[in-house]
Amino acid sequence: MSLSVAVAGASGYAGGELLRLLALHPELEVRTVTAHANAGQPLVSVHPNLRSLASLTFQETTAEVLAGHDVVFLALPHGHSGGIAAQLADDVLVVDAGADHRLEAAADWLQYYGTEHAGTWPYGMPELILADGGRQRRELRAARRIAVPGCNATAVTLAAAPGIASGVIDPTGLVSVLAVGSSGAGRAAKTHLLASELTGSATPYGVGGTHRHIPEIAQNLRNAGAGEVLHSFTPVLVPMSRGILATVTAPLVGDATAEQVRGAWLSAYGDERFVYVLPAGAFPRTADVLGSNSVHIGVGVDEAARRVVMIAAIDNLGKGTAGAAIQSANIALGFDEQLGLPVDGVAP
Structure with a gap:
């Protein structure tokens, strides 16, 4: 029954x-x-x-x-x-x-x-x-x-946690910029969510450490093994109804190669049914996860900047x-x- x-x-x-x-x-x-x-x-x-x-x-x-x-x-x-x-x-x-x-x-x-x-x-x-x-x-x-x-917290946490747990990224230098669909703001009628306001525009919000998902993300990364977490987090409302694309970067710790860095994410999520780590050089699109419970993650190393680049796509709903x-x-x-x-x- x-x-x-x-x-x-x-x-x-x-x-x-x-x-x-x-x-x-x-x-x-x-x-x-x-x-x-x-x-x-x-x-x-x-x-x-x-x-x-x-x-x-x-x-x-x-x-x-x-x-x-x-x-x-x-x-x-x-x-x-x-x-x-x-x-x-x-x-x-x-x-x-x-x-x-x-x-x-x-x-x-x-x-x-x-x-x-x-x-x-x-x-x-x-x-x-x-x-x-x-x-x-x-x-x-x-x-x-x-x-x-929270939806933003999910995208950033799942993108960054394997790097924290494996010690290949420095959690005191995290920077996240998220493209967020308008459904994340709820269904209530608000002027800034009208089609005429959204269409053809991208609008940052919760800037300067004010967004309510910031303490949640820090809590998650501490639970994953981080000591201090310093995180610059900027969500941007974009003209799509649903989806989040989170671009997270952090300093690379040590001299691990890009292949070794990706190995940390593959090891972390290899047995997970809803989290898919894309092949080397590939990065996700929100279009590929809409309507699903899946997370697509791409990981690479910016050698010139000595930073790890982690990009996660989810359906926020x-x-x-x-x-x-x-x-x-x-x-x-x-x-x-x-x-x-x-x-x-x-x-x-």
Whole structure:
């Protein structure tokens, strides 16, 4: 018998992607969807692409509505998950696709979000290398609470962590520039997200160390073995609906060859089903991962600058949010990690 699922915040882009993937999951059945402004409306009035879930209607987002399900996915704005989750039974698997439970340090949360910290849950990035050589997926087995990573944090972390763990890059000299699709800014109507504002333009945001994914990335890289992390992080909004291309560079440590450097990434991800290290000289495109839970990574060495260049492509709504949530839930529930998740992108 399938496990019952509720998705809170199901009217947004992340909630819609969760529903799209869950609709094809053989062991999970979406029975309840909730929203705020759209409560009372049919699901397909907001997500007309989800015809298989046309019988569902958005309900109010309350703990009472979410209670009684085996799995609850929270796709809510930051600051809204903690209170709801605290009212749900301990034996329910709650997967928070928002930011509330990602950070380990309350001081980091206060600095970047400005409210009281809701606490820390097991972090839903199964492939994250840990300093002792293990992987983060071990922390997810049988977990009942999971914090899904931020999309930008996913791209930068998976690009850089093998270099940290192997000692071939210096984490005090990290520079990241990301091209980010507009769906990462959410579904709310905002002037700077209008087509006339986006089309033909690239717009930096969260500049100068202000972006909320910065402490999360530093936390991940410290867990991978870094001591001090100094990271210049600049996301750029570009005119595409979804996808992230993260270009990360860092000083090369020692005199390793480009082949030896690539070997660190091949060793780290050789057994991973969702992370693909491209051949030497090849670098990824966002177009190749859209609609999938895959990560494509290209690694090279800029010999003149003595820096390692790491480029990762993900779908911000897939591996960056909904895919990671379902992948982590699969592990917690004892299912095959890939169940219900595509590795193939949609092209053209």
